[in-house]
Amino acid sequence: MPEFAFINLFQGLATLLAADTSVTVARLALIVLGIALVYLGARNILDPLLMIPMGFGMLSVNAAVLFLAGGQMGTIFIDPLASDPAQLMEVLQIDFLQPLYTFTFSNGLIACFIFLGIGVMTEIGYVLASPFSSMFIAICAELGTVATFPIAVAMGLNYSEAASIAMVGGADGPMVLYTSLMLAKDLFVPITIVAYLYLSLTYGGYPYLIKLLIPKRLRGIPMDLSKIPTVTPAEKIAFSVITCTVLSFLFPVAAPLFMSFFLGVTIREANLKHYIAFIEGPLLYGSTLFLGILLGVLCEANTIMNPKILILLVLGILALLLSGVGGIIGGYVLYLINKGKFNPVIGIAGVSCIPTTSKVAQKAVSEANPQALVLPYAIGANISGVITSAIITGIYITLIPVLK
Amino acid sequence: MNEPVMIALIVFFAGALIAYATAALIKGIFWSLRFRGEMKIREREKWNDAAAATKS
Numbered sequence: 001m002p003e004f005a006f007i008n009l010f011q012g013l014a015t016l017l018a019a020d021t022s023v024t025v026a027r028l029a030l031i032v033l034g035i036a037l038v039y040l041g042a043r044n045i046l047d048p049l050l051m052i053p054m055g056f057g058m059l060s061v062n063a064a065v066l067f068l069a070g071g072q073m074g075t076i077f078i079d080p081l082a083s084d085p086a087q088l089m090e091v092l093q094i095d096f097l098q099p100l101y102t103f104t105f106s107n108g109l110i111a112c113f114i115f116l117g118i119g120v121m122t123e124i125g126y127v128l129a130s131p132f133s134s135m136f137i138a139i140c141a142e143l144g145t146v147a148t149f150p151i152a153v154a155m156g157l158n159y160s161e162a163a164s165i166a167m168v169g170g171a172d173g174p175m176v177l178y179t180s181l182m183l184a185k186d187l188f189v190p191i192t193i194v195a196y197l198y199l200s201l202t203y204g205g206y207p208y209l210i211k212l213l214i215p216k217r218l219r220g221i222p223m224d225l226s227k228i229p230t231v232t233p234a235e236k237i238a239f240s241v242i243t244c245t246v247l248s249f250l251f252p253v254a255a256p257l258f259m260s261f262f263l264g265v266t267i268r269e270a271n272l273k274h275y276i277a278f279i280e281g282p283l284l285y286g287s288t289l290f291l292g293i294l295l296g297v298l299c300e301a302n303t304i305m306n307p308k309i310l311i312l313l314v315l316g317i318l319a320l321l322l323s324g325v326g327g328i329i330g331g332y333v334l335y336l337i338n339k340g341k342f343n344p345v346i347g348i349a350g351v352s353c354i355p356t357t358s359k360v361a362q363k364a365v366s367e368a369n370p371q372a373l374v375l376p377y378a379i380g381a382n383i384s385g386v387i388t389s390a391i392i393t394g395i396y397i398t399l400i401p402v403l404k
Numbered sequence: 405m406n407e408p409v410m411i412a413l414i415v416f417f418a419g420a421l422i423a424y425a426t427a428a429l430i431k432g433i434f435w436s437l438r439f440r441g442e443m444k445i446r447e448r449e450k451w452n453d454a455a456a457a458t459k460s
Binding site: 135138153247392 | 408409416419
């Protein structure tokens with residue numbers, strides 16, 4: 001009878017024993033992290049819509065490593081590094097999540113679907129209330145994207161990698177995805193994972209930052225909503241069409257996102273009920289679910305075992321922290337300019353994690369003063385944040401290749 | 405000042421400049437829409453007045 005190892009019947013365990021110690025430890029750590037994400041999502045401490053599928057993807061992909069052809073270790077989930085067309089065709093027929101990754105994630109389509117959904121849910125009239133103050137807050141909230149760049153260079157990254165990880169401070173997943181694809185393709189996967197992982201942390205982490213930096217007395221300042229102009233649906237549609245055209249001319253890098261967002265706004269204002277029901281429901285929730293699963297399965301130990309990953313983790317959280325602080329500083333400046341009639345909490349909404357940071361701002365304000373409503377102003381700052389993130393992305397992508 | 409810090413400052417100030425230009429653009433678009441709406445109303449009022457005068 002030929003000799004065979006019993007453990008090889010259970011390849012997930014066999015590969016765990018056969019791999020390098022570092023890979024084994026990383027796999028086990030990621031499985032534990034996956035379980036933690038599911039737990040924190042289910043407890044509503046982190047965003048459950050993203051964290052639960054992400055946690056499941058992460059724990060499952062790291063448990064399910066097996067021996068492939070040629071004795072190589074891998075999974076039948078996804079191969080994010082496959083780029084050769086022949087290899088990609090083969091992978092598309094074997095790895096069950098590869099079609100989703102290739103046709104919706106790596107080209108940013110899934111992000112556009114999410115922006116379409118956000119557009120359908122957004123009241124655009126708010127951005128017209130005070131575009132200059134909204135834009136001021138948004139540019140202050142880019143502190144992380146700017147200040148992280150020299151820190152990243154000092155930590156040993158080159159300019160392209162530094163710019164890509166600095167974009168995490170913009171808190172805009174699709175922008176980070178695009179910047180790393182354009183500037184640092186070799187770090188595309190780890191940077192994208194770090195970005196999305198931290199973006200979900202804004203939901204859990206920013207409320208503490210607000211409480212730390214803004215006293216309760218100031219958090220409860222009510223905003224004057226009578227200043228917000230009444231805008232008719234026809235005006236909003238005209239505004240969306242013109243603004244989308246002009247912004248696409250100015251920032252082609254973010255044109256797919258602008259188109260998706262303003263199309264969503266127009267569908268809402270034109271009251272296309274069937275489209276609204278489809279986009280708000282199946283499309284938005286479906287995209288969020290698949291985005292979560294994809295992010296989870298991208299966290300396979302072999303894929304993200306990059307010596308730079310630790311630096312990226314540190315820089316990612318630093319970028320988001322600095323952006324949050326910058327936004328709150330912007331809020332304080334407007335509080336002083338408006339002689340105490342501006343709620344500085346709105347500053348956090350300048351971080352363009354739309355609509356999470358707006359909701360975080362309103363929640364923090366409601367805790368301090370249940371009567372105060374800042375959401376319209378926060379949404380305005382949020383939309384401006386998307387625009388400034390697109391601007392900074394455009395500048396980095398144009399500037400960095402020239403400096404190489 | 406070293407080069408990365410200079411680049412960061414350039415990115416920030418260029419970003420701020422373009423962001424404010426965009427804010428002005430948004431305001432301009434909104435004003436234009438409002439102005440066009442007001443002009444339409446005035447024209448309609450004038451037309452109604454003229455029509456009423458002709459009838460009488």
